[in-house]
Amino acid sequence: MQNLPTGYIIHNKSGLTIFYFFISIILNSLGNALTVSLNLGSALWTAAAVNLAHATPLSLTWLLLLEGFLAIGLNVLFLHQFDGRRILGNLIFMFCFAYLVGLLSKLLLQTAIVNFNLGARIFLDCLGIILIAIAISIYQRVNVILHPCDDLMQVIRFKFCHGNSTQAQWLSFSFPAVAIWLSFMVTKQLYAINIGTIFSLLFQGYVVGQADKYIFPSLKHQNLRL
Template structure:
């Protein structure tokens, strides 16, 4: 939904596709560079890193599994399943998983060689990019990453539209996964100051994106339309 000159407009397919790719790139690159900084990634990315560390399997595998599980949960939270968005969420999740794992791999050398303060700046920028990208793609309401769709559903279904509370509830599960991995393996990675920043302030980053980036692009309640 778009607001301009006192009127509300439905987004065209071209606009939705444009917002889709803009958001996908912002979110994927943000996650990738925060993983490469090794000072704490967004909680779901950190959980995939720690599952990989514990099992020896690639990060891509666990990013994909998390996305597919979120698709199933989303289907139970909506009044009616939108099958286009159902399969679109899967496609987004697969593209996202590939781009994040590749970005982290490509950037690990250059970002890893930075001094501590440089890594911290990159980490915070990456996590901020994730929040801003989530804001755009939630409002475009075309195809979301399944975990972002889950956050958006929780935001409106349980928390009266509060972005911070919706994000907070989502992240509790992700951080719990990393802690379980630590208890099993005795090792933990990608959990640190960046994760704490994401946990407590990502909802605010999303809300900032709502107000300042493509600000005429409006939220609608996803529980009423499915997907």
Template sequence: MYNENGQKRPLTSWETARFFIVGLLFNAVGNGLTVATNMGSAPWTASAANLSNATGWSISLFLFSYGFIAAILSCLLLKAIDWPRVLGNLTFLLAFSVIIGLVSSFFTAHGVGQLPMLWRLIIDIIAIILVGCGVSITQRLQFILHPLDDLTNLTRFMFFNGNAGIAQIVNFAIPMVISFAMWAITGSIVAVNIGTLVSFFFQGLVISIADQRVIGHLDHKLSLANQ
């Protein structure tokens, strides 16, 4: 819904498409940059990178697997299979998984990972902010959403009284455990650094601020049975 001076109206098709593309690009470019800087990716991306490092399999494969599992968990929370929602989430997931792989490869090939540490850290933090803004837009839009973001959004309003910070930390605890488990098994860890901790503790805050400041007229539109 679009809120204009307190009056809510449905989004036009053009507005929905435009906001969706902006949210997708913010999210994918931000995640791709965090991988390329190697100063710390968002926890889910970092854990996928560590699984990829341990197995030699594509990071996109693990990102897709995470999303598929999250889509199933969302159905369990909703106690129903909402096929348009599931198919939309999986469509987003497929596009996102491919784009993030391409973006991270592009920035890595262009030397982002070879920049001085200070510059990589600055780029990484900016990228994490981009991810938070992208997640905020797509969560409010509720058009086609990444399954992990959909699951976090559901738990945010179902269990945490709308507190994005708590919901995000609970969500991120799982991939953090996976990354450290891979470290214990292989003796090496990638994509976990200062930026990962910033993302873990503050991405929920970024999302909360973005809810008000980034396309601030766009209101949350949740499709929960109990609303």
């Protein structure tokens, strides 16, 4: 079991914080866009949004936003407090993220990657999941503003799982898993569920924990408000 990262309350210099934050947004958006465009399995939250998009008249962008609002509600419930600053940060991140994923997915669908051989597409899809996990690790440690779904994972991680990123990821994935099941009851089909989804379910939390140690190791968890 992983322990709370050493030095998790250390504050990093503002310039580096901004750098880390923007790097994490780019990695997360690109990773999600890769998995959506390749259609070989997305991370659970994104896969849930894709399946709901087929079961409802709502677009992928709107469903990604609605997932975020659900996660915000769960965060308020678990923390037993309404933190306006935290929620505002969640909303800012969520809108930027939804827009970027939608835009990058459309752009990638116009490239040659969709015609790559199966082995190459599986590799890129799993790479997308790894990029997502690395991004989550970085901006959870920066902890200026978070996507509400990743904020939920962080709340579960440090409030209920003693810092264990793998356990926290599995618990947070239970919510999109229910959404996928409900969508399947309507459409009788599964979308964006494939090798990448299994890879995400098994390894995303683990990669987050490893990225904490090896990607920008001087960056520690800070500003935890639990």
